[in-house]
Amino acid sequence: TVPIPDRPGHFLLMEEGKGNYSGFKGFTSNKSEFEFISDGKRLEPVYLKRQVFSDGGKVIFEETETFDNDKGRVECEVKHLIKNENNKKAFNYKGDIVNQFMMGSYIRRFLQAGEKEKTTYLVNDEPALYRVTLKVVGKEEITVNGKKREAYKIYVDPQIGLLSPVKAFLPKNYDWHSTRPPYEWLMFRGLESSINSPKVEIVSLAN
16 A cells, blocks of 8 residues: 555555455456545545456456546446446445455544444455444454454445345355554454355455
C-alpha cells in the first residue's frame, strides 16, 4: 500500500497472486489495484480494477468498482471474456461500504475504537451488494506461521434474512485479528468470494 502523490489521504493497494480460484479452470494469476481514502475521519473506497489471467497470460476476467461516496452509489462491471459475458450493475447505499480489499482495515478501525459490533455494506464480484454485521464473538489462541497468537474472532454475518433457505446452508464466515494494536489481520475462514464459491482458509504470512 502506497500513498498517492498530490492526493492527501488517498492510497493505492496493489496485489498479485497465483493459484486456483473458484469460477476458473486450471492455474490462474491475478492483479488488482485498489484506491481508497484513509484519514483520521474517513475510510472510503474509490476505485477497484482486478484482472485474472490464464496460465498463458491471457486476460480472462476483469472487474471494476467505481464508488461515489458523496452520492452513496457504486457502479460495478464484470467481464467474463472466455464466456463473452459482460455484467453491469449499480447499487445505492447509505452509510459505510467495503469490499474484500478493505475489510481488514475496516475491522481494525472499529477494534481501535473499542467497538464490538458494526454493520456495513459489502460489494463483491457477482456483482452484488450485501449488508453484513461484524461481531466480535470472543478471543481465541490460534497458530499462525507456527506461532501462537491471541486473536479476536469476528463473525461476518450477511443480512439476507433469518428464514432464507440460502442462509441456512451458508458456511459461517470468520476473521481473526490480533488483540493488540494495530489489530492486524491474521486469518479468514469462510466463502472464497461469492455465495456460490467454495469454503477456504486464508492465513497471513506476516511474522
